[in-house]
Amino acid sequence: MKKSLSNSANKVFTTVDDQLRDIERRLEQYVAPTRMTVLQRFPVLFALLTTFGLVMTLLGLELLITEMSWLYERPRLMLLVGVSVLVATGTLYKKL
16 A cells, blocks of 8 residues: 555656656746847846845845954954855865
């Protein structure tokens, strides 16, 4: 009974997965030409929007750190935490 139920559930999941992949492929074929033409038409706008997003993210992080007085008042600790995060993410990236 369990094996039959497991096989049925597996077939359903496989069918749903196949349908979703087909929908994703169709959507990509539909959107890709428009996406490329918009990017090609307005490269400066996209560059400015990307720069704005990056600057806003960095400014938000900076303001968030200034609210943490225990971290803001200890720049060496801030540097140590930053380097530790970079080392950890770099190590994780190499393992993946």
